Amino acid sequence: MMKSDVTRRGFLQRSVAGAAALPLMGLAGRAFAQGFPSQQMSAIIPFSPGGGTDRSVRLVTPTWARLLGTDDFGLYHSPGAGSLIAQNQMRNAPHDAHTVLFTPAPHSAWLAQLEAQSFQLDQVAWIGSYFQDPNVLLVPKDSPYDTIEQFLDAAASADQPFTASVSSALSAAHAATVALRERAGVPLRVIPFDGGGPARNAVAGGHVDCCMAPYWSATNVLELTKALAIFWPQDPTEGLWDAPPADDVLPFSMPYLSEPYCAQISSQSAANHPDHYARLVETFEQTLRDPEFVAGADAQSLTPFVNFMSPAECSTWVEEYVALLAEFRDSMESDLEDM
Incomplete structure (x- = not known):
């Protein structure tokens, strides 16, 4: 769908209603031995199937589950409200460390900034990041624009504003779009x-003028799009888009904007079961070095983006992200009213 359900007025009502309709977590699975995990682990994904978060979760959870000594995670997709529906689902689940939420870190940062009455960062305990995805500006393969300079010149003189798809409001892609616009x-x-899947399909099909997207997450439309710039010091890959760094081709500077994809549990789970939390952090970091995960990452061209940040590093990243993007907050809030 092209119309977001994120607005300042409707954000909370939809989130509460959506969370109430969601199934209880962590009740399925085989009989487990005493210890942790004692039942099937549950993974909450704040987006629809097919996007970068969904694809990456399906890549990382089988190895993580094996290291934890359990069956693969049960996956639960809870899109909408800028990830607040998913956060409410985790908040309403049993606080026994069996429910993990996977999300790009910027979503948690912006929820805490824009919807502080319904979400605070101290509600979550970071487990760590597993890859970091810099943003790129994509246009359809048959677009007349081959450079970001051509694209911006055309946008400046167009009768109507150019449209830019993003995976969701409050994402790093949304922030990058606003930064470029400003x-x-x-x-x-x-x-x-x-x-992310529907957002990238929109630009691949020519339904929008451009798409700001995390690089690896958008590789499913590699053959259908062109990348005009990457908002990172350099293209981390060879043979994919080979996008030029924005700061190398633009007459103004752009912040480096990427999306660390992270796992988290509720802070109450971490407080109730610190030993479970420590085991999750330890095995999650081990997962990224495991040969099974490495082989899968290689097969999906994820390896250049794999990056583990500790819980403390995730918290620091969020703090720095909010400070960096303070100048764009008003514009992003204005976007929410227009969506």
């Missing part, structure tokens, strides 16, 4: 989706 001084209308 610093270039061109009109871009943000079109949020309930997941």
